[in-house]
Amino acid sequence: MAFFRKHYHPPGTAPGSLQAHPERSEKPCRFRAIRFHKEHFEVAEDSEFVPDARATVPEGQVTWLHAQGQASGKQLAAIGDFFQLHALALEDVHNTGQRPKVEEYDDQLFLILALPHFADGEVSLHQVSLFLTTDTVLSFCDGPSDPFEPVLKRIQQNASKLRSRGSDYLLYALLDAVIDQGFPVLEAFGLELENIEEKIVDGGGRETLLRLHAMKRELILLRRMLWPQREVLNKLMGQENKLIKDETLVYLRDCYDHTIQIMDLLETYRDMSVSLVDIHLSSVSNRMNEIMRVLTVIATIFIPLTFVVGLYGMNFSNSASPWAMPELRWYYGYPLVWLVLIVITIGMLWFFRRRHWL
Numbered sequence: 001m002a003f004f005r006k007h008y009h010p011p012g013t014a015p016g017s018l019q020a021h022p023e024r025s026e027k028p029c030r031f032r033a034i035r036f037h038k039e040h041f042e043v044a045e046d047s048e049f050v051p052d053a054r055a056t057v058p059e060g061q062v063t064w065l066h067a068q069g070q071a072s073g074k075q076l077a078a079i080g081d082f083f084q085l086h087a088l089a090l091e092d093v094h095n096t097g098q099r100p101k102v103e104e105y106d107d108q109l110f111l112i113l114a115l116p117h118f119a120d121g122e123v124s125l126h127q128v129s130l131f132l133t134t135d136t137v138l139s140f141c142d143g144p145s146d147p148f149e150p151v152l153k154r155i156q157q158n159a160s161k162l163r164s165r166g167s168d169y170l171l172y173a174l175l176d177a178v179i180d181q182g183f184p185v186l187e188a189f190g191l192e193l194e195n196i197e198e199k200i201v202d203g204g205g206r207e208t209l210l211r212l213h214a215m216k217r218e219l220i221l222l223r224r225m226l227w228p229q230r231e232v233l234n235k236l237m238g239q240e241n242k243l244i245k246d247e248t249l250v251y252l253r254d255c256y257d258h259t260i261q262i263m264d265l266l267e268t269y270r271d272m273s274v275s276l277v278d279i280h281l282s283s284v285s286n287r288m289n290e291i292m293r294v295l296t297v298i299a300t301i302f303i304p305l306t307f308v309v310g311l312y313g314m315n316f317s318n319s320a321s322p323w324a325m326p327e328l329r330w331y332y333g334y335p336l337v338w339l340v341l342i343v344i345t346i347g348m349l350w351f352f353r354r355r356h357w358l
Contacts, residue, residue, distance in 0.1 A: 029069035
């Protein structure tokens with residue numbers, strides 16, 4: 001996961017500008033327009049903007065326009081003119097990587113959320129932008145896969161609550177789908193941390209430590225993007241807004257509880273990753289101490305042995321001198337020296353084991 005993505009306009013650019021950044025790679029954008037009521041449902045899909053998404057919509061129906069991918073500045077301008085969206089909000093949709101937030105304009109709400117995704121051992125974050133008006137919800141997701149397919153399947157069911165409630169309940173369903181995506185991502189993190197813990201216990205090497213440091217970095221970035229989502233839900237519940245009905249606030253509170261659970265799991269895994277780093281460093285230090293202890297024992301054993309063989313290696317064998325070494329001319333002198341060396345080695349090993357140094 002990148003620390004920073006350069007999706008901003010050059011300093012001094014006019015506010016609300018939708019010009020493309022030269023380093024931004026445009027991705028194809030797919031649009032889907034859905035109109036539904038308790039007894040009515042229709043969907044229109046096209047690779048381009050659906051121009052009649054709100055035309056001839058009977059009163060009481062809800063319109064949901066979803067854009068999957070990175071919409072171009074021209075497409076966003078057309079959508080903004082059609083639905084009367086604020087230029088600053090459209091700029092935040094265009095420049096992805098924004099911090100989750102909620103903004104209230106004259107007759108619409110604008111929300112930005114972070115959608116986490118875990119695949120191939122790496123975490124990626126995608127921006128989800130939502131607009132809410134009296135009878136319309138607009139959603140933009142810059143990721144490769146549509147996170148709102150389950151919501152669409154629920155709308156297609158005649159007995160679904162989404163068919164009998166307004167656009168504010170649809171907004172809650174989309175919020176819930178984005179926030180709950182954090183649970184499988186954190187579950188994957190938990191399994192990865194368990195595998196790393198087993199490798200550390202078995203003596204994991206440099207690759208394990210590098211992967212652990214990468215997970216620590218990803219958890220920090222996840223916390224930076226997911227923590228503000230709790231503030232978004234708190235602000236939606238705390239302020240009076242004519243676009244959100246009182247009966248929908250109950251469901252938003254449940255969504256707020258999910259954000260708290262996700263943050264608790266996130267903090268837990270952060271603490272676990274820090275602890276695993278400490279465990280890894282401690283295990284490396286313990287292994288080094290074990291190696292040094294073995295080497296110290298070997299060196300200590302060879303100190304008296306070296307002394308003995310060094311003493312008899314002086315070869316002072318002058319038979320006329322009363323201070324000559326008589327052992328040098330003994331018939332069994334050589335095997336006797338070996339016997340002394342073996343006895344010294346066994347005695348020292350017995351002494352080390354008795355003192356629990358081995």
